[in-house]
Amino acid sequence: xxxxxxxxxxxxxxxxxxxxxxxxxxxxxxxxxxxxxxxxxxxxxxxxxxxxxxxxxxxxxxxxxxxxxxxxxxxxxxxxxxxxxxxxxxxxxxxxxxxxxxxxxxxxxxxxxxxxxxxxxxxxxxxxxxxxxxxxxxxxxxxxxxxxxxxxxxxxxxxxxxxxxxxxxxxxxxxxxxxxxxxxxxxxxxxxxxxxxxxxxxxxxxxxxxxxxxxxxxxxxxxxxxxxxxxxxxxxxxxxxxxxxxxxxxxxxxxxxxxxxxxxxxxxxxxxxxxxxxxxxxxxxxxxxxxxxxxxxxxxxxxxxxxx
Amino acid sequence: xxxxxxxxxxxxxxxxxxxxxxxxxxxxxxxxxxxxxxxxxxxxxxxxxxxxxxxxxxxxxxxxxxxxxxxxxxxxxxxxxxxxxxxxxxxxxxxxxxxxxxxxxxxxxxxxxxxxxxxxxxxxxxxxxxxxxxxxxxxxxxxxxxxxxxxxxxxxxxxxxxxxxxxxxxxxxxxxxxxxxxxxxxxxxxxxxxxxxxxxxxxxxxxxxxxxxxxxxxxxxxxxxxxxxxxxxxxxxxxxxxxxxxxxxxxxxxxxxxxxxxxxxxxxxxxxxxxxxxxxxxxxxxxxxxxxxxxxxxxxxxxxxxxx
Numbered sequence: 001x002x003x004x005x006x007x008x009x010x011x012x013x014x015x016x017x018x019x020x021x022x023x024x025x026x027x028x029x030x031x032x033x034x035x036x037x038x039x040x041x042x043x044x045x046x047x048x049x050x051x052x053x054x055x056x057x058x059x060x061x062x063x064x065x066x067x068x069x070x071x072x073x074x075x076x077x078x079x080x081x082x083x084x085x086x087x088x089x090x091x092x093x094x095x096x097x098x099x100x101x102x103x104x105x106x107x108x109x110x111x112x113x114x115x116x117x118x119x120x121x122x123x124x125x126x127x128x129x130x131x132x133x134x135x136x137x138x139x140x141x142x143x144x145x146x147x148x149x150x151x152x153x154x155x156x157x158x159x160x161x162x163x164x165x166x167x168x169x170x171x172x173x174x175x176x177x178x179x180x181x182x183x184x185x186x187x188x189x190x191x192x193x194x195x196x197x198x199x200x201x202x203x204x205x206x207x208x209x210x211x212x213x214x215x216x217x218x219x220x221x222x223x224x225x226x227x228x229x230x231x232x233x234x235x236x237x238x239x240x241x242x243x244x245x246x247x248x249x250x251x252x253x254x255x256x257x258x259x260x261x262x263x264x265x266x267x268x269x270x271x272x273x274x275x276x277x278x279x280x281x282x283x284x285x286x287x288x289x290x291x292x293x294x295x296x297x298x299x300x301x302x303x304x305x306x307x308x
Numbered sequence: 309x310x311x312x313x314x315x316x317x318x319x320x321x322x323x324x325x326x327x328x329x330x331x332x333x334x335x336x337x338x339x340x341x342x343x344x345x346x347x348x349x350x351x352x353x354x355x356x357x358x359x360x361x362x363x364x365x366x367x368x369x370x371x372x373x374x375x376x377x378x379x380x381x382x383x384x385x386x387x388x389x390x391x392x393x394x395x396x397x398x399x400x401x402x403x404x405x406x407x408x409x410x411x412x413x414x415x416x417x418x419x420x421x422x423x424x425x426x427x428x429x430x431x432x433x434x435x436x437x438x439x440x441x442x443x444x445x446x447x448x449x450x451x452x453x454x455x456x457x458x459x460x461x462x463x464x465x466x467x468x469x470x471x472x473x474x475x476x477x478x479x480x481x482x483x484x485x486x487x488x489x490x491x492x493x494x495x496x497x498x499x500x501x502x503x504x505x506x507x508x509x510x511x512x513x514x515x516x517x518x519x520x521x522x523x524x525x526x527x528x529x530x531x532x533x534x535x536x537x538x539x540x541x542x543x544x545x546x547x548x549x550x551x552x553x554x555x556x557x558x559x560x561x562x563x564x565x566x567x568x569x570x571x572x573x574x575x576x577x578x579x580x581x582x583x584x585x586x587x588x589x590x591x592x593x594x595x596x597x598x599x600x601x602x603x604x605x606x607x608x609x610x611x612x613x614x615x616x
Contacts, residue, residue, distance in 0.1 A: 017511075018511070019508060019511075020508045020512075021512040021515060022515070152512070152516065152519060153512060154512045154513060154515065154519075154528075154531070154532060155509070155512055155513070155516070155531070160516070160531060162516065162528065164519060190504065191504065192503060192504060193502060193503055193504065194504055194507060195500060195501055196499065196500060196501065196502055196537070199502060199507040199510065199511075199537075200327060200328045200329060201463070202507065202511055203325075203326070203327075203329060203507075203511040203514040203515075204329040204460070204461060204462045204463055204464075205463070206511040206514055206515045207326065207329060207330070207460050207462065207511075207514045207515060207517075207518045208460065208462035208463070208468070208470065209515075210515045210518045210519055211460060211472060211518055211522070214518075214519070214522040220462075220470065223463070223468060229504070229507075
């Protein structure tokens, strides 16, 4: 195989109470990478579309070419590769944009090399991509982007990743308000210490959320989608967050939270129509405040990246 | 019905990483209460056995008669009751001794009154008993003592209690070393604030433990039985804790931890013989240090209190 096209999905990290340990993959949006092998020994970035000129064109700095180089170095391979990146999702949105690009790049180069690594084996390399992109090798975006579905990162050291079940017919209604919060900034404002009493609430909710997903108990999932630690701080950076939550919950959302470090927010819904209606109302609410937004309605993506 | 005998079980609160949110019931040991209705309007404590004279004989101060009075007051009932308490487990052991007594008393009086309350409805009353006994209305002993099995307390406000599944053939090998640590003291030495990074590890493990119980994945249950927050502090009060852990793990335990606030420790095992062997080795280890101990080997108690 000389060429491949890979789509890798956007992701919702944390899923409310599961800070740094839970994430889920969306079917849409995501990023597309087209990759060609060639006879050179260079990794070149031939094309970037959809980034409005904002991503680095230097292959050493662009996340996709950087992870491709890292992959080849780790496997001791020398290979000429040319890369095209089609950004099909916003970045700085809290939807795992850099993860989607890195995962698409890794899955593409792995496929072109004859798939020597499983998707789970690609995870540490994708986490290295996250370190390049935002200085922190967290896995709550790259793990679901690579593996699809709903993923628990039980432990980072050693890395222990578990795919969780979830009810069918869940829809994520995702709204990206056009305000920018870089992930590194969003992490900086978090406290380094928290009260034990808040931590106990959080692990009660994380346990409840996992139990709710296993038992397909929509009500328990909703009750457990409470974040007493990270959300109150990050919500300050998201205009109208609590009004949006109230609107979503009044209109039938199971739960509502911040996607990753924001500013995107998501309403978990048990049917598509509810999601559509909530997105309309949320975007109208922000429009009144003069804030534009993107709307995405997606089931949970079971398959993960798609190779074409 | 004029008389009833109720056995209520000892419990392992926390189950390693689930501080204040997880607990499980044992089949043995536990406490027995015998209760008789009479024509007086008094609640009397006619007999206490097995306490070596250490429990209060004043019905206003004894936990069993106190919760019986609380129950009758809450339901607006006036009723003469005489109570006999047969302590069949140590107290100050970290095995939920006061919970077992309170639950036995509550189930007994409820049964004699015609069972107007369900076991779940008795829970807030049992928690009030915990407040009387140790100043803190926690539920991680009383909930499993009342409901049996493995219980998640997702939230205390509002109270939200969820019974979790678990693999068959799990055995708890429990060792109670003869050193005393009152619960109120054990809670005092805990920190009020913890690093977010430790909290993330903890809720990753709690989520992994719940997932392990749902999937009957013994290995995942074992990997998740890590407590980075409470155990390192409480272990200091338990002689030989880390030697005991090593011995238990080397001899086939799935996981090892402190029961409640200690000093009892438990090894979770996937068969009875392993549990027996581990208990022998642990008690021998302590004996060398001049410390006596009680050994209990029990499956998880699915049924909860037993009415005879």
